[in-house]
Amino acid sequence: MSDPIAYEEEALGKAYDSRLLALLWPFVSPYRWQVLLTLLMVVPMFLIEVAPAWIIKSGLDYVYVPDSSTATESPLAAWILDPPFGWSTILWLALLYLAVALLSMLLQFAHMVLMAVTGQSAMRDLRKAVFDKIQSLHLGFFDQYPVGRLVTRTSNDVENVAEMFTAGVVALITDVFKMIGFAVVLFWVNPKLALATFAVVPFLAVASVIFRLRVREAFRAVRVRIARINAYIQENVTGMKVVQLFTREARNMREFDRMNADHRDAWNSSIRFEALLFAAVDTAAGVTTAIIIWYGTGLVEAGVLYQFIDYMRRFFRPMQDLSAKYSVMQSSMASSERIFQLLETPVEVMDVSSEASPVPVPGLEGTVRFENVWFAYQGEDWVLRDLSFEVGAGERVAFVGATGAGKTTIINLLSRLYEVKRGRILVGGVDIRLMSQEDLRRRVATVLQDVFLFNGSVADNISLGRKDLSRSEIEQAAQIVEAHPFIARLPEGYETEVRERGTNFSAGQRQLLSFARAVAHGGEILVLDEATSSIDRETEALIQRGIHTLMEGKTALAIAHRLSTVQDVDRIYVLDQGRLAESGSHDHLMSLGGKYAGLFDLQRHQEVSTESDSALDWSASPVS
Amino acid sequence: MVRSMSAAPVTSAAEMGESPVRHALRRLSVYLRRNGVYYTGWTILTLFYVAAFVAVPILVGWAIEGALSKDVSQSEMTFRFSTLLGVSLVRGVLRFFSRYLVFTAAREVEYEMRNDLFGHLQRLPQSFYFNWRTGDLMSRCVNDLNAVRLMLGPGLLSVVQTPVLFLGVLVAMFVLDPLLALLVIIPYPLFILIARAFGTSLHMRSLEQQVGLANLSNQVQEVVSGISVVKAYAMESEQARRFKDVNEDLYRRVLRLVVVNGAMPAITGLLPAVGMFAVLLVGGSRIHDGHMDVAEFFTFAMYIWELTFPTFIMGWVVALVQRGSAAMQRIDEVLSVEPSIRDHDEVEAVESLRGEVEFRNLHFRYGDESSAVALEDVSLHVPAGSTLGVVGPVGSGKTTLASVIPRLYEVEDGQVFLDGVDVNRLPLGMLRSNIAMVPQDSFLFSLSLAENVAYGLGEDATDEEVAQAAQRAQLTKDIHELPHGFATLVGERGVMLSGGQRQRTALARALALRPSILILDDTLSAVDAATESAIQAELSEVFKGRTVVVVASRVSTVRDCDQIIVMDQGRLVEHGTHASLMAGQGLYARLASEQARSDRANDHPETTEATSPTQESTS
């Protein structure tokens, strides 16, 4: 079987190349007028590049050399070259030259700013689209996609695409336009000489095609390798405690060095080709200069010679940057491939319509019903098999079972973090696939097994930024789950800063905060997945009391390994390898003498023996 | 006294009264020196390149002069042209090698610096990671390193080469025509003024932009890591709003940078134009007056031409260098953090540990003096080979106490002793390889399950070792059920395993080792009773002959320990064996009895009847 996880950033094929611009268009189209303007500015920019050599040519051919005729080619040219205020023609030409340079500078700057504003605006939109997309994907997606890579998508990859826009597409169009322009002008000035000038172009063309092919491969290799490196750093930084505890530093360093060296070596060929192309164009320009002088003297005047050399160089200049631009294009193409691949990921869990979510069937508010639910995280590896159960409004039920039996999976499905494969789930009598996700999740408050805290204050972590929760409500929630005492002891109380993932709190404290969150958010249905696993018994008992009053009339689903914490619920479901093995009240299950009774006795034996050693007089009766 | 453990980036720069940029550049120079071979080769090539560069316009003038005058022989002309061709070719070849060398060197420096960064990160203690966010660190390892490479590649190439080019050209022009040369060169010193004027704001704005990018990365990082909470609490719109803020902010910062970034080359591009203005004015009149020939004009024009591009590029390069130095500063900030936990200068040559642990009046706080005390006056002796149970309410300091043994956190000298030696004097590598700890949060790597279990073993770990450890942690059954068995990839942090599976994998990882001290921090909290008792049975085997510290929130887990301590708000409040503590009726007895009381409540026959009518809803 092939590996289910696409952890490696494999090189994508050409699939995206042709569609890339089409995919990019929606992000550019709001700014199409700016783009058009940017492109149109190429015309004046080209004309302004033609001007200097023409001015110098005019000087050389008509002004400086004393014996040359003062009659110029055209009336327009004559008019331009005619100095005002009786200035000398030489001064006038020099001033014209300076003015042209100034104008060229202004144009270039305006062009650049316009391009940047347009590009950055489009990229800001693209970044937003990527982020929104990420948030809309179902949880299963995140199992396969490393965090670091998603961060890269929204930051560096989008930047690369912006580069493609500014340094890539626009620059390329500008370059091609200019090259054609100069070629036309050269042919117009003197076709014969122009032909000679372009003698080396075929060689350069071949060189750049070869370059293109080689560098493309090199770039793909580079990208795959840098992605691997970054993922490696990211993961080891987050798990540094384990790295250090298990003294893996030396071995990690060796692994890292290998990846790092691979990456460097992948660059090597691209550097070589880049430098080669650069030097080739340079040499070509030198050789062509010689050709022009050799062939041109006698054929044309000195001024035209100058003009030729100047235009020829301007013609070659873009080719020299071509390598740089091509590199930029390559890396941005790769980036945009990744971005669009992400944007095109099908959203598996989505709201059926934008209409208001259906309201619960009257009389069924607060009920939960699983109907023949089947689920697998991957393919046909069924985690839940044909699971059916029903929880009435205001009932309290518990799920127990060995680790890996599928308890958390039930919760994941109930909140629609994953989509059922077969069967259906009803909340309040409505199929959850018909409800909006937001509505569903507001009805179901969950304490997740994996505690996650955000950067921000303690209060923010309980309210999760919900504005309608007042401070007193937050504190009340904290009171109920016994988090208040330790928060109150903190120097800054509820305003204490929570660091990344809550590392500045103990595991139990983190769990209490995540519990408080669910309590504060309310909802008709409360789901507790191992909500007190890291909490001591004394605190746990206090919490249970608090929850009890809070939950009056509300539906509760709890998962717990400590059977003592769930035995007074209305009903217990015993799960075994994704199937319901037993269900019923604690006493019913005990009387059945099946799995549950076995587990319960075992656990009580552990706990009761704790007590039987004690000198206290209320030691429990031995287990039958 | 309680020692503060701040991991704020204490740069030696501050100590030496050196500015952060200077300090960063000094560090950079170390890398450059290390790659001295490349740079020496490159410098020599550059000199030859400049010679060829200066020669070409002269040769062009020479060729034109020959072509225009009637009295130069054909063979002389051929010679002039072939010289021009030859020198052009040589110039191309030199240019290739000089670019190739300098870019390769930049990659080499990037490679070394990335290695050093990673190696350094591995040496930094936990306290460092409390203060630095992952997104921020990543941004320095990725974006900033990139900026430094650009500074060293195109940046350095231009910064070093262009002045030499100028010098060469200047000399050549002075030989040809001192007055004209002077006029051409006059505007160029302005470059320094322009660079100064723009430099500071470029630097600041580059820094701002990098910070903006880091903020954005952090926001995405956080949402993605906490995606299940984001979804379960329908926080998407709130997060989208926050993202919008950082996104807009980044947009503004980038544009602020771009404006200066673009203005610089545009203005420097004017300098050659001013030079050309002079040539046109003076040169033009001279030709007019017959004092100068056209060929010389060509040579001058060519020089200005050749300088235009490098000058223009210099404008960009200033930005590149500013950005690069800002980035280097940010990298240097990380590299300058001294690992506060490392081998002591006077390290004791201890080969291995027997496992005796002693705390003497241990005080500890996570922050500076103003922060709360995490451990207060803890004294305790754990003989080698004995077991210690640690219980206590939430946040009482159990994990902290366990963590100072492998020196995850910094403690004062004279407070923690292993085998009678101050823990700060023990070689760190030896210390940690003699200790196996199962941290409370079971962090797994996105490797296969087997690789995770073998994480602490060497590269020569055998399948048997892995299988045995998995068996001890009761993982074998699960592994059979997983789609790819031992080869199953567990995903980042082990997301593709259930909570209990993850915890037991982390346990197996520690059990695969043969440590003298084993520390289990609430290792069975997510494990069901049946599995737990099976693991307990295995563990009693493992415990033999080792010092074991068992931290637990459940009293039942520690009752068989040789000694048990009870922590409360950082203090050791009770100490004894299970029996003696139960007799004491203190906190320990309370923690144990709460447990039993809720058990007993349902044990009474009356309650059983009361909660009856059982609904069967299983279909």
Ligand SMILES: Nc1ncnc2c1ncn2[C@@H]1O[C@H](COP(=O)(O)OP(=O)(O)OP(=O)(O)O)[C@@H](O)[C@H]1O
């Ligand atoms: N994201 C996932 N991708 C693939 N498989 C998964 C994923 N999450 C869980 N599983 C697998 O599904 C099975 C059930 O997992 P689940 O988390 O529901 O168990 P659980 O009963 O909650 O266990 P525990 O008590 O250990 O938390 C396990 O075998 C687990 O390996």
Ligand SMILES: Nc1ncnc2c1ncn2[C@@H]1O[C@H](COP(=O)(O)OP(=O)(O)OP(=O)(O)O)[C@@H](O)[C@H]1O
């Ligand atoms: N990195 C940190 N920075 C600041 N304070 C911390 C940090 N880690 C823990 N603390 C604080 O130190 C105290 C002791 O924490 P510790 O993790 O040792 O508790 P614990 O007894 O292990 O609790 P639990 O049973 O919840 O795991 C707590 O009040 C906690 O908030």
Ligand SMILES: [Mg+2]
């Ligand atoms: Mg702890």
